[in-house]
Amino acid sequence: MSTHSEPSPGKPSRLDPEAMPRRDFLGIAAASMAAGACGFAALGAAKLPKAAVLPSAAKKFKVTLPESLPSGTPFFPEGRSVVVFKDGDRVFAMSTVCTHLGCIVKPAAMGFDCPCHGSQFAPDGTVLRGPAPKGLPWLSVRSAGGGAILIDEGTVVPPGTKETV
Amino acid sequence: MNTPGHGQEERTGLGTFADNLRKVPRRFIESMFRTGRPDSDRSRNDFVFSNFFLHVQSVRTHRWSLRWSTTWGLGMVALSSFLIATVTGILLMFYYKPYPEAAYQSIKDIHFVVPTGRFLRNIHRWSANVMVFSVLIHMARVFYTASYRKPREFNWATGMFLLVVTLGLSFTGYLLPWDQLAYWAITIGANIAQSPREVTDPIGLTPHFDPGGLQKLLLLGSDEVGAEALIRFYLLHVMILPIALCGLLGIHFWRIRKDGGLAKPEDADRRLGGPDPEAVPAWTAAPRKTWSLAAVVRGRTPAVGAGAENTVPSMPHLFYAEAAVFMLTFLVCVLLSIVSDAPLKELANPNVPENPAKAPWYFLGLQELVAHSAFAGGVLIPGIIIVGLGLIPYLDREKKGTGEWFGGPGGGKLVAWSAVFGLGTVLALEAIAIRFGWLRQWFPGTPQLLITAINPGTVLTLIYGLYSVYIVRRFNSMRAGALGLFTCFLMGFLVLTVIGTWFRGPNWDFYWSPSQWPGH
Incomplete structure (x- = not known):
C-alpha cells in the first residue's frame, strides 16, 4: 500500500479536474438563460417610461412685431418663453428660459434677471453673474411674409445671428 | 343511545346550529388570536409570536431598548407619520384628479368645500414633514449611538434607501396641487436632474x-x-414609492429582530443594575420550544446562553410604548394642522416664475448650494453624502462606544468641537459668498467647469473632508473621523437650510428679514 495518494481515475485532482457533470451543466445553463431572459424583459419594461412621443406644443410659431417697436426694446410674444428684438431692419430672438434651472427671466436694467437663483444676463444673453452655466440661447428667426416672422424655439443659432425681414 | 355531549339533554341538530351560531363571534376571535388573553409571561410571548403583525418584533425586549434615551422613539415616529400620511392620503385620493388645472381645482375643492377636507390635507402635509424630519434625526441618533456596527451594517444601508424614498415621496407630493409653488419647485427639480449637462456640455459630450x-x-x-409630469409624479407618489417604502420597511424592521434587537453597550446589564425585581425570571418557567427559540437570538447579545433576565415581555412593555409614540405623533400632526394650513398659491403659470421659488424646507440647503452650481449642489454633493453615509458601517469596524451616545474615541468633546468647526466654516463661506460674490464676479469669463468644480458647496465639502482626515490621523480611529465628518455635515445642512428658508428673498438675494423684501 502506498502512502502517496495517487489520483484515482474517478477522483478529481488539481491537475486533472473532473469534467462538469452533465446535470450541473444543464442546470447552470438553464438558470443563466432564465436570468438573462428576466434581465432583458426588465430592460424592455424599463424602456417604456422613456417618452417615445414628446407631447409639448409645436416649437415653431409666427409673430408679427408692432411697426412702432423701437430698436433694442424687448418684445415678448404672448404665451411663449421668447424675447424678440428689432435692430434696424433686422430681428433676432432669444429664449427667456434660464439656462440654470429653467425659470423664466424678466427684463431688468442690465438686461435680464432670473428670479429663482439670481442669474443676470446682458441684453445679448451673455451671463453677467449668478449660477447660469450658459448664456440665453439665440433662436432661429425667418421671415414668414406679410410682416410676420417665424420663430423656432427648437433651433438654436450662434449668438449674433440676426435676420433681415 | 348516547349523545356525544356531556350526557345532558339530547340536542337537536337545529339546537346545535343555533348554539354554534351564537358562539361564532367568540370562536372567531379565538381562532384569530389562538393564544387567549396575554395575562401570563408565556401567553404574552405567544401573543406576539403567533400574531402576523406583531411577530416582526421579538417577544421579549431588552430593558436597555426601552429607555427613552436609547432611541427617543424616533423610528416609531417616522413609521407613525407614514401610517398617518397613508390613511389621509387615501382619503384625499377620493377627490384628487391628477390632471393640470383639474388638479388645482380639486385641491381647492378639498380645501374649501369637502367637509374636513382642509383638515385632512393639513394632516397629510404635516405628517409628511414630520416623517422627513424624524427620519433625518433617527439617522443622526443611530449614527451618534454607533448602532450601525456589525451585525447592523445592512440595516443602516436599508435606512439609506428609506431616506431616499422618503424624500422622493415628499417631493413627488409637492407637485400634485399644481399651484405656482408646486410648478416651479418641480421645474427646478427636473432641471437639477438635467444638470449633468453642466459638465457634459462644455466638453462636448x-x-x-x-x-x-x-x-x-x-x-x-x-x-x-x-x-x-403630473401623472408620473402621481404614480410615483401613490403607487411606486409607497410600495418600495413598505418593502424596505419590512426588511428594516425584520432585521432589527434578526440583528439581535437594538444596539446596546457591552455593559448594559451591569448599568441597568441587574434584573428588574418585579420581573418574573424568564428561565424558570419551564420554557417550551417556541419560548427558547424566541428568547435566544443570534449574535453577540447578552441574551445568548445567559438567560433573558434583563428582558421584559414585549407585550405590554414595548407595544404600549410604541402606541404612546404613535399617539404623540398623531397629536403633534393634528395640533400643527389646526394652527397652520397647507399652502395653496395661484394656479400654475408656466410663463411667470414664483419669486422666490422655494423647494420644500429639507431641500433648501441644497437649493442654497444649487444657487452656485446646479450640478455640484444638486447632484454631486448629495451623491457624495448618500454614498458616504452608506459606507460608514463598512469603514468603521471598531468596537468602542457601541450603543452609547457619542460613543467612540473623542466622544462628546470631539462632537462639540466638530460642531464649532463645522458651523464656523459654513458661516464663513456663506458670508464670503453673500458679501463678495464668487468666481464669476471676481473674474468675469471664468469657465463654467471651473465654477462647477470650485464653488462654496464643493469647497465646504473639501474642507470638511480634510478635517475628518485630520481627525482620523489624530485619533487613529475611523469612528472619530466619522463623528467629525457627520457633525460637520449636520451643521452645514442646518445653516444652509436656515439661510435658504429665512434669509433668501426675491432673486435669491440675501435679506435679514422677509419684511425687507421689495414689493413686486
Whole structure:
C-alpha cells in the first residue's frame, strides 16, 4: 500500500479536474438563460417610461412685431418663453428660459434677471453673474411674409445671428 | 343511545346550529388570536409570536431598548407619520384628479368645500414633514449611538434607501396641487436632474452621452412640466414609492429582530443594575420550544446562553410604548394642522416664475448650494453624502462606544468641537459668498467647469473632508473621523437650510428679514 495518494481515475485532482457533470451543466445553463431572459424583459419594461412621443406644443410659431417697436426694446410674444428684438431692419430672438434651472427671466436694467437663483444676463444673453452655466440661447428667426416672422424655439443659432425681414 | 355531549339533554341538530351560531363571534376571535388573553409571561410571548403583525418584533425586549434615551422613539415616529400620511392620503385620493388645472381645482375643492377636507390635507402635509424630519434625526441618533456596527451594517444601508424614498415621496407630493409653488419647485427639480449637462456640455459630450437629459425625460415624460409630469409624479407618489417604502420597511424592521434587537453597550446589564425585581425570571418557567427559540437570538447579545433576565415581555412593555409614540405623533400632526394650513398659491403659470421659488424646507440647503452650481449642489454633493453615509458601517469596524451616545474615541468633546468647526466654516463661506460674490464676479469669463468644480458647496465639502482626515490621523480611529465628518455635515445642512428658508428673498438675494423684501 502506498502512502502517496495517487489520483484515482474517478477522483478529481488539481491537475486533472473532473469534467462538469452533465446535470450541473444543464442546470447552470438553464438558470443563466432564465436570468438573462428576466434581465432583458426588465430592460424592455424599463424602456417604456422613456417618452417615445414628446407631447409639448409645436416649437415653431409666427409673430408679427408692432411697426412702432423701437430698436433694442424687448418684445415678448404672448404665451411663449421668447424675447424678440428689432435692430434696424433686422430681428433676432432669444429664449427667456434660464439656462440654470429653467425659470423664466424678466427684463431688468442690465438686461435680464432670473428670479429663482439670481442669474443676470446682458441684453445679448451673455451671463453677467449668478449660477447660469450658459448664456440665453439665440433662436432661429425667418421671415414668414406679410410682416410676420417665424420663430423656432427648437433651433438654436450662434449668438449674433440676426435676420433681415 | 348516547349523545356525544356531556350526557345532558339530547340536542337537536337545529339546537346545535343555533348554539354554534351564537358562539361564532367568540370562536372567531379565538381562532384569530389562538393564544387567549396575554395575562401570563408565556401567553404574552405567544401573543406576539403567533400574531402576523406583531411577530416582526421579538417577544421579549431588552430593558436597555426601552429607555427613552436609547432611541427617543424616533423610528416609531417616522413609521407613525407614514401610517398617518397613508390613511389621509387615501382619503384625499377620493377627490384628487391628477390632471393640470383639474388638479388645482380639486385641491381647492378639498380645501374649501369637502367637509374636513382642509383638515385632512393639513394632516397629510404635516405628517409628511414630520416623517422627513424624524427620519433625518433617527439617522443622526443611530449614527451618534454607533448602532450601525456589525451585525447592523445592512440595516443602516436599508435606512439609506428609506431616506431616499422618503424624500422622493415628499417631493413627488409637492407637485400634485399644481399651484405656482408646486410648478416651479418641480421645474427646478427636473432641471437639477438635467444638470449633468453642466459638465457634459462644455466638453462636448452631450450629443453622444446625455444622462442629464435622460433623467429629465424619464422624470417628466416630456421636455417641460405638464400633464405627463403630473401623472408620473402621481404614480410615483401613490403607487411606486409607497410600495418600495413598505418593502424596505419590512426588511428594516425584520432585521432589527434578526440583528439581535437594538444596539446596546457591552455593559448594559451591569448599568441597568441587574434584573428588574418585579420581573418574573424568564428561565424558570419551564420554557417550551417556541419560548427558547424566541428568547435566544443570534449574535453577540447578552441574551445568548445567559438567560433573558434583563428582558421584559414585549407585550405590554414595548407595544404600549410604541402606541404612546404613535399617539404623540398623531397629536403633534393634528395640533400643527389646526394652527397652520397647507399652502395653496395661484394656479400654475408656466410663463411667470414664483419669486422666490422655494423647494420644500429639507431641500433648501441644497437649493442654497444649487444657487452656485446646479450640478455640484444638486447632484454631486448629495451623491457624495448618500454614498458616504452608506459606507460608514463598512469603514468603521471598531468596537468602542457601541450603543452609547457619542460613543467612540473623542466622544462628546470631539462632537462639540466638530460642531464649532463645522458651523464656523459654513458661516464663513456663506458670508464670503453673500458679501463678495464668487468666481464669476471676481473674474468675469471664468469657465463654467471651473465654477462647477470650485464653488462654496464643493469647497465646504473639501474642507470638511480634510478635517475628518485630520481627525482620523489624530485619533487613529475611523469612528472619530466619522463623528467629525457627520457633525460637520449636520451643521452645514442646518445653516444652509436656515439661510435658504429665512434669509433668501426675491432673486435669491440675501435679506435679514422677509419684511425687507421689495414689493413686486
